[in-house]
Amino acid sequence: MKRTVLVGLVFIAVVRSAAVSILTDEVSQNSTYPNENEISAKNVDVFRQLLNQETIIRMNLVKNVHILMKDMLMLKEKLADSEDKISGITTATVQEISDLKKQIELVKVENAALKNKTNADKTEIMLLKEKLVNVSNTLTDIKVEVRYLSITVFGMNDDFTKIDEKFQELENSTKEIETELRVNVKRNAATLSELETRHLTLIDDLKNTTSSLQADIGNYETNQLKISATISSLELFRINQTLSKCDPKQKVAFTAGVTSLSSTWNSGTLVFNSVILNVGTGYNPSTGVFTSPVAGTYVFYVSALEYSKQYLQVDIVLNSVSKVKLVGDNEAAYQTGTNMVVLNLQKGDSVWVKHVSGKGYWSARVPATTFTGFLIG
Known part of the structure; x- marks a missing residue:
């Protein structure tokens, strides 16, 4: 199509002067044709061809313009769709970022709560360890007293032996509990996530252990009361036997x-x-x-x-x-x-x-x- 347009323009430049003179009834000074009628007929044919070519060119141009307009409309529609998608993606991304920020804040709050809970658990464990140390010292004193009484009161050797064994079991149980508590403390201090997963189990174990220890201590107190009553009676009777005149x-x-x-x-x-x-x-x-x-x-x-x-x-x-x-x-x-x-x-x-x-x-x-x-x- 470009080639056709160029040929037409060259041809117009060649015959321009002659054609103008014929159309305006003027005499062309540059014409080389001796016969004007023959020249006019040829010029009409040329103009017809040029008009036909121009019409074809214009039709093609209009067609191309329509195609370009259609393509432009399609591009605009696609651009609008893309903008809508981008807007939706942006909105969703902003919402996800907001949700993630909220989740991060919740995690921070939970983390702080877990740290506070860990500190409280450590304090409670330390208090329990101190109580266990006091119980252990008390048990040691009682063992000494029971052993002394087992030497002085011959008729109660078997009972004191059983009580001594019971106190030994209590002491061993106390040591095992203390060891377990130390291991749990080290594990809890190692990582916060592990503390979270093991916290409930540790609390249950501590409650069960404390209940068991309290029951053993209750039994020990009962036995101690029995022994104290027996010791008091025996001691008073011994004093009576010694001092009575x-x-x-x-x-x-x-x-x-x-x-x-x-x-x-x-x-x-x-x-x-x-x-x-x-x-x-x-x-x-x-x-x-x-x-x-x-x-x-x-x-x-x-x-x-x-x-x-x-x-x-x-x-x-x-x-x-x-x-x-x-x-x-x-x-x-x-x-x-x-x-x-x-x-x-x-x-x-x-x-x-x-x-x-x-x-x-x-x-x-x-x-x-x-x-x-x-x-x-």
Whole structure:
């Protein structure tokens, strides 16, 4: 098409002057044709051809313009679609970035909470370790005491051996728990993610271990109370045997205990209904009152166990006059209050244990709350 246009333009330049003169009825000065009619006919044919060529060219140009316009419209539509897609992608990306920022903030908050929780757990573990150390020291002291008593009290060798074995088991269990706690602490300090996955399991283990340890400590306290009561009775009896200068017929000694607990006792005389020993028959298990069968110097000892943080305060009284006081505090459950008094009694004087404040007491089939007295001279 370009070639056709160039040929037409060259041809027009060649015949321009002659053609103009013919169309304007002027005489061409450059014409080389001798016959004007012949020249006119040829010029008309040339113009016709040129017009035809121009028409074809214009049609092609219009067609190309239409095609270009169509392509431009398609490009605009595609550009609009692309812009919509880009806008949608941008919006979605902004939303995802916003969501990710929110998730990051939540993760930071959770991370801070986990760090605080870890510090609290470490503090709790340290406190538990200190308690375990105190329990271990207490167990060591008790072992020494039990071993000493096992040497001095021949009739209780088997019981003390069993108790010693029990304390050894408690000590081993305590060491195992302490070792496990140390391992858990190291693991917890190693990584925060591992702490998160193991935290609940560790808490459950600690709760189970603490419950088991508290149960063992409860059993230990019960055994300790039994041993303390037995030791007190034996020690008092030994003192009585050593210091007594009385005639064997005038020996007076008794030990009585309570064989069941009470959570409501809050007044009057504490009646020790179970008689373990009653030499001289001075103690009355029905009233809880000791009446001296002979005049002399007497030693009285009372051990009372408060009931589950309810507080307990009682007095040893002589003929309605309080002489000494013992208290079972309520800072922890089942605290033992003990006291001893030496009194000069006349024949017929009465001694008993009187309620002062608080309520209830704890005991068992083997008494933990006891009342002991004997004549020393």
